[in-house]
Amino acid sequence: MEYEHVDGKDKGKIVLYALSTCVWCRRTKKLLGELGVAYDFVFVDRKSGEEREAYKDEIRKHNPRCSYPTLVLNDERCIVGYQDIEIREALSG
Amino acid sequence: MTDITEEEIERTFERLTADAKRSGYNLNPDEEFTKELVESLLINGKRYGYWACPCRLADGVKDEDLDLICPCDYRDVDVEEFGACYCALYVDKEIASGGKDAKPIPDRRPERDERAQFKAASAGSSGKAELAYPVWRCRVCGYLCAREEPPGICPICKAGKERFDRFM
Numbered sequence: 001m002e003y004e005h006v007d008g009k010d011k012g013k014i015v016l017y018a019l020s021t022c023v024w025c026r027r028t029k030k031l032l033g034e035l036g037v038a039y040d041f042v043f044v045d046r047k048s049g050e051e052r053e054a055y056k057d058e059i060r061k062h063n064p065r066c067s068y069p070t071l072v073l074n075d076e077r078c079i080v081g082y083q084d085i086e087i088r089e090a091l092s093g
Numbered sequence: 094m095t096d097i098t099e100e101e102i103e104r105t106f107e108r109l110t111a112d113a114k115r116s117g118y119n120l121n122p123d124e125e126f127t128k129e130l131v132e133s134l135l136i137n138g139k140r141y142g143y144w145a146c147p148c149r150l151a152d153g154v155k156d157e158d159l160d161l162i163c164p165c166d167y168r169d170v171d172v173e174e175f176g177a178c179y180c181a182l183y184v185d186k187e188i189a190s191g192g193k194d195a196k197p198i199p200d201r202r203p204e205r206d207e208r209a210q211f212k213a214a215s216a217g218s219s220g221k222a223e224l225a226y227p228v229w230r231c232r233v234c235g236y237l238c239a240r241e242e243p244p245g246i247c248p249i250c251k252a253g254k255e256r257f258d259r260f261m
Contacts, residue, residue, distance in 0.1 A: 021133035021147035023126060023180065024197050045150055056150075067200045068148065081197040 001054055003040035006032070011091050014039035017059050017070040020046055024082040025069040031084065035091050044068070097135045106131045116234075116249050118164075118172075119189035121181050126195075130182045134163055148180040149202065160202065164250050166232045167201050230260035 003015065016032065018025035020043040032039050044055050056066055062078035063070045071079040071087065079086055106128055113120050121127045133147030145151035146161040160166040168178040176185045177195040179202075187193050203211065229243040230236070234250040243257035 019148065019150060021136055023129045023133065024148055026129070048153075065200060065204075066150075068150065081199070083197070 001042070001051070001058065003042050006039050006041065008032075008036045008038040011037045012074045013072075014074075014091070015072045016041040017055065017068060017072070018043055019068045022068055027082045027084075028069045028071065028087070031082075031087055032091075035088065037091050097132050097139075101135060102128055102132050105135060112251060113183070118250075119184050119186060121177070121184050121195055122189050122191055123195070127182060130180055134182075146180055149200065157205070159255060160208065160232070162252070162256070164233050164252060165202075166256070169234055171198060171201065224261060227259055228261040229257040232256050232258060 144163040175198040181195040226239040233252040236249045
């Protein structure tokens with residue numbers, strides 16, 4: 001699976017699963033940009049067929065509802081939705 | 094990446110605002126946010142041929158996506174419970190008047206298997222009463238009408254004919 005990378009401060013492995021049309025996903029990306037952290041992301045709506053299913057399976061491991069945005073920190077912590085305060089707390093400092 | 098023009102966004106925004114007002118709904122008062130959603134709906138319109146919710150992953154097969162075509166089947170209950178629908182295009186009076194901000198909410202859309210079960214259950218539940226006309230219910234807003242066929246477009250929420258179920 002391929003992810004697009006955004007450069008920034010190393011805060012561990014950060015992966016954002018998003019939809020290109022989703023305004024809450026856009027806000028989450030903007031917040032990550034504001035926090036200046038390095039992260040990988042993918043717009044799942046721009047993937048199709050088996051490739052899309054593979055990303056969905058990956059998301060389900062952390063968020064069984066498979067909703068967007070899903071933010072996964074270090075393969076263990078998962079933040080579902082644009083949770084401004086929670087994301088800030090997890091990644092600032 | 095998108096070939097949606099400013100003018101299209103503006104025109105659609107104005108039409109949605111007028112429609113919402115006329116039928117007792119409210120669009121999110123954050124105009125910038127709302128216009129981003131309108132643009133996304135127009136993108137999905139081009140991409141899928143229907144306005145799939147911008148914040149949910151559409152399947153691309155209309156029959157599978159019917160419940161998430163905007164306005165989605167979950168809008169009214171979400172506005173009632175959380176003050177806003179899932180993408181926050183539609184909000185309640187308090188948020189519309191600026192008294193509170195729209196917040197992200199959990200998605201109540203059932204998973205694919207659960208959706209299929211509900212569909213099967215509701216198909217078998219229509220009553221056997223002797224009626225002069227069948228009664229049709231709009232799954233989006235609950236509008237009821239007694240006539241041979243459901244209307245082409247719901248007069249209240251503008252959902253298409255395919256979003257009506259036989260109610261009685």
